[in-house]
Amino acid sequence: MMTAPASTLTVDLTQRFPGIVSADARPGYSGFIVEKDSLIEVATAIRDEFGFDLLTAVTGVDYFPDKMEVVYHAYKTTGGPGLVFRVQVPRVDPIEVPSLINVYPGADLQEREAWDLMGIKFTGHPDLRRILMWEGFEGHPLRKDWKEPFYEEDAKPFKSRWPDGRFTMAEDKNPFKDNLKFPQDFDPEKWTPDNDESLYQTLKRYTVKDEDGLETDRIVVNMGPQHPSTHGVFRAAIMLDGETIVGLKPVVGYLHRNHDKIGERNTFLQNMPYTDRLDYFNSMSNNLGYAIAVEKLMNIPVAERADYIRVIMAELSRIQNHLVFVGMLLNDLGAMYTPALYAFEERELILDIFEAVAGSRMMCNYLRFGGVVRDVPPYVLQKIKDLVFDRLPAKTDEFERLLSENEVLVSRLKGVKVLDAETAVRYSVTGPVLRAAGVPYDLRRADPYSVYDRFDFDVAVRPNGDMYDNYAIRIDEIRQSLRILQQAVKQIPDGPINSQKPQYQVRVPAGESYGRIESPKGELAFYVVSNGKPNPWRYHVRPASFVNITALEKMCIGTKIADFVALLGMLDIVMGELDR
Amino acid sequence: MYGKGILKGLSVTWKRFWSTYLEDISWVMSGKKRYFTEEGVKHRSSKHARGIFTVQYPEEQLITPEEFRYVPFLVYDEGVDGKKEVRCTSCGICAKVCPPQCIWIVRSNDPNTGRPIPEPTEFYIDMDICMNCGFCAEYCPFDAIIMDHDFDIASYSRNVYNMEKLLKPASYYRQIRPENYARNEAERKAKETAKAAKAAGAAAQAGT
Amino acid sequence: MDNEKLSLPQYDIPDDVQNAVAITTLDRLYNWGRRSSVWPLMFGLACCAIEMIAAQAARYDMARFGMEVMRPTPRQADLMLVSGTVTKKMVPSIVRLWNQMPEPKYCVAMGACASGGGPFKEGYNVVAGIDKLIPVDVYIPGCPPTPQALIAGLIKLQQKIDKQSLRKVHWYRKGPDVMEIPVPILGPDLIDPRRNAEIKSAAAALATKESA
Structure with missing residues (x-):
């Protein structure tokens, strides 16, 4: 079933700001183009007058050779279609766009990313440093005229592979015999590295002098990138006053695998297995988000049976994600292993299903544009029924018995603030963390995609926004997912599993599309720009984890260092998605 | 309490x-x-x-479920007196569809005419790039490249597989993926009979 | 591959090792002790790390091989399982961790990314294989290797340990300890200090090529 394309023209900005805002008239595009100098004024009006309180994505697009564009996607937390507005600037350095950090604080890290990878300077941003790469790196990699060291051709498939594909290592083609690129006449011995000096400089602003002019000693503690509780290669530079956190800067990019750049070289289909490796717990959800974005652009329907299969797989992956979340959270809190081991047992059974239908436990690569790659065999459907009717409900109860009332856990979690509703929305936090703060914003209801509108389920909400609610909402969501699954496996219709013929070259008309889904970690969105060629012109992932950590500093300041690990655990970050 | x-x-x-x-x-x-x-x-x-x-x-x-995929391999049919009839026609679809571009194929040319013949001279897969996505097997029109079930392939050096390491017999394919094999064989038979019928029809037409 | 050849029966035993029964028995005991308590560093990089955790969990249970003790500190670890994509930004930390591990130490490149860059090899922030900096003992292909494949790879590592001999292992040799690997520097791109001269000359060649 097709969801109606979200019309953004429900709001007419051109009447409110004549001469400043114009409708985007390019074929395949929607939204408004805002004059650069009035951006802050317009954005404030969009937030306050029109009620688009959640800025989900800030995306830089390089329209080589003449323009640079920054695209903003704003939504209402009450649901409904979004608003796309954009700024266009000539592609001549310095490329400057006013920062929206004071209107939407959630733009913070995304603007830093656009500066890092695109070289768009956001004037007024208080801490515009590189984020995914390191200070001192040469160039802005996502610009179309920047070529990586192993650059071969603008688009895949590469000509060297066939018909005369003699095996050559990529290293042999590079002048430095490795994945390296240095400016001409570079002398490594004369180089002075940054050594995180700029990071420590920004932390210095938290230094305070008391009334007597005494500067209290503050300690900077680096947690990560190698730390057992940071869920991967996450690093936080934390400034401490005694045991209290007074300043914190997340340092990311240790797993920056150049997803966007590789995605622009790939054909549309080739990106599908790469999306598996974003949030590697939930490859099915990632597939779904990307498929929805491209299907919107191609304007093709999805086979009905396939839509049900997609929902089943996405919800199964949500269950196993939340199970692992609870297990890992308890690990972080010091309840080593027992809950995690119990969680992994159930996860294994769910992964068995993925392995049987898709072929791989983690990297499913299961969805195709218009459907799925192969049908669910009857014996697997039976297995799914076994799990969602018998085993998982019982095991969720067991989990609750094990943990939910445990006095030690409750006293550790209850009343420890994570985020309140207002801050969460301001910082563009989505997913369970937002819902645990009392905002019932779930894309499956707020902006339904696939066939979620056919199922009867509740959006799990908890009122307090403390750690206990953040834990409990995951259990609630498992129960709601089970409800959806029980309906889906009963209702699943027979029929074809793909509305299209299997093909490896899909025709995608020119235009842009923003496909978003409620991934287990929050809003996962793909912004895809096509110019009619087999490869996307721009392919941008708006990951939930990356945007959610914008609020980390706000969450942690004033708390004790011992709570940091738990607070970070609450956000449920995954580095593959965070760093891409 | x-x-x-x-x-x-x-x-x-x-x-x-x-x-x-x-x-x-x-x-x-x-x-x-x-x-x-x-x-x-x-x-x-x-x-x-x-x-x-x-x-x-x-x-x-x-x-191991039937659809499990690890690394790809090439299928050959065992001809008479043990001759290896490689199914691959070096059409290059797998090399084109491969997302990380880890497949290298050299197409054979007839030494006399210079025209391409449907058989690869060289076939390489860099297993240190391969992402096990299964696209090559999915889009191969000849069922010549199949995803393997054997995962016990760790080694003491880097892995670039050439033809010799990639080739495995069709009987092995039948053993690891019986359902897929049966379906492919049925499709192939149907195609052949259709072709034969068409040829017979053409011959009959030419005869009249 | 050399190691495998060494253990073939037709391999000539050197004179000085013949009749060294005591040593071989001792070797066996020594290797048995080491192979049964390979403690991995608790160190995960990317997707493969999740499969590594899964291999630790109940279904695969690496404790059966004495490998369940994941040490978060490199000082107590014997094995570095490089589980995921090695990025240029991360590699200085990885080399530092490796330098801090005491001998005898082993490195397993788990998955395509750690072995040779994997699907992300073409990326500008990716090191094409950890073996460019750290000597790797076992390569496990797969993206990601399933927990069973990981265990199969670790069994290969145990086989390798089994073939080592007290007489030959370098960590009991006299003389300076094995050289520390110089930590790479983050410059305009990743600088491996061992290759400074090479980089300088290549960059100079680039300039002459450009002007020509």
Whole structure:
């Protein structure tokens, strides 16, 4: 079933700001183009007058050779279609766009990313440093005229592979015999590295002098990138006053695998297995988000049976994600292993299903544009029924018995603030963390995609926004997912599993599309720009984890260092998605 | 009452602990073997799994589902007197569709005419780039490249597979993926009969 | 591959090792002890790390091989399982961790990314294989290797340990300890200090090529 394309023209900005805002008239595009100098004024009006309180994505697009564009996607937390507005600037350095950090604080890290990878300077941003790469790196990699060291051709498939594909290592083609690129006449011995000096400089602003002019000693503690509780290669530079956190800067990019750049070289289909490796717990959800974005652009329907299969797989992956979340959270809190081991047992059974239908436990690569790659065999459907009717409900109860009332856990979690509703929305936090703060914003209801509108389920909400609610909402969501699954496996219709013929070259008309889904970690969105060629012109992932950590500093300041690990655990970050 | 929640939790772990013994005993009483048998492994991956959950690789192995994919291999049919008839026609679709571009193919040319002949001279897959996505097998029109089930391929050096390492017989394909193999064979037969019928029809037409 | 050849029966035993029964028995004991308590560093990079955790969990249970003790500190670890994509930004930390591990130490490149860059090899922030900096003992292909494949790879590592001999292992040799690997520097791109001269000359060649 097709969801109606979200019309953004429900709001007419051109009447409110004549001469400043114009409708985007390019074929395949929607939204408004805002004059650069009035951006802050317009954005404030969009937030306050029109009620688009959640800025989900800030995306830089390089329209080589003449323009640079920054695209903003704003939504209402009450649901409904979004608003796309954009700024266009000539592609001549310095490329400057006013920062929206004071209107939407959630733009913070995304603007830093656009500066890092695109070289768009956001004037007024208080801490515009590189984020995914390191200070001192040469160039802005996502610009179309920047070529990586192993650059071969603008688009895949590469000509060297066939018909005369003699095996050559990529290293042999590079002048430095490795994945390296240095400016001409570079002398490594004369180089002075940054050594995180700029990071420590920004932390210095938290230094305070008391009334007597005494500067209290503050300690900077680096947690990560190698730390057992940071869920991967996450690093936080934390400034401490005694045991209290007074300043914190997340340092990311240790797993920056150049997803966007590789995605622009790939054909549309080739990106599908790469999306598996974003949030590697939930490859099915990632597939779904990307498929929805491209299907919107191609304007093709999805086979009905396939839509049900997609929902089943996405919800199964949500269950196993939340199970692992609870297990890992308890690990972080010091309840080593027992809950995690119990969680992994159930996860294994769910992964068995993925392995049987898709072929791989983690990297499913299961969805195709218009459907799925192969049908669910009857014996697997039976297995799914076994799990969602018998085993998982019982095991969720067991989990609750094990943990939910445990006095030690409750006293550790209850009343420890994570985020309140207002801050969460301001910082563009989505997913369970937002819902645990009392905002019932779930894309499956707020902006339904696939066939979620056919199922009867509740959006799990908890009122307090403390750690206990953040834990409990995951259990609630498992129960709601089970409800959806029980309906889906009963209702699943027979029929074809793909509305299209299997093909490896899909025709995608020119235009842009923003496909978003409620991934287990929050809003996962793909912004895809096509110019009619087999490869996307721009392919941008708006990951939930990356945007959610914008609020980390706000969450942690004033708390004790011992709570940091738990607070970070609450956000449920995954580095593959965070760093891409 | 303080401590009730803790006791509740402990009852769960306590039950789990005893269920390992109870489960083992019940299997012994019923005269079945729980370990190192296919039945036992199947039971441990079903909804009834309780007690010991471990599958003791390498002594026993999980049941590999038909669609499981690890690294790709090339299929050859065993011709008369053991000749290897490579199914690959070097059409290059796998090399084109491969997302990380880890397949290299050299197409053969007839030395006399210079025209391409449907057989690869060289075929390389860099296993250190391959992402096991299965696109090559999915889009191969000749069922010539198939995703393997064998995962015990760790080595002491880097892995670039050439033809020699990639080729495996069709009987192996049939053994690991019986359903897919049967379907492919049926499709192939149908195609051949259709072709023969068409040829016969054309011949009949030419005859009249 | 050399190691495998060494253990073939037709391999000539050197004179000085013949009749060294005591040593071989001792070797066996020594290797048995080491192979049964390979403690991995608790160190995960990317997707493969999740499969590594899964291999630790109940279904695969690496404790059966004495490998369940994941040490978060490199000082107590024997094995570095490089589980995921090695990025240029991360590699200085990885080399530092490796330098801090005491001998005898082993490195397993788990998955395509750690072995040779994997699907992300073409990326500008990716090191094409950890073996460019750290000597790797076992390569496990797969993306990601399933827990069973990981265990199969670790069994290969145990086989390698089994073939080592007290007489030959370098960590009991006299003389300076094995050289520390110089930590790479983050410059305009990743600078491996061992290759400074090479980089300088290549960059100079680039300039002459450009002007020509």
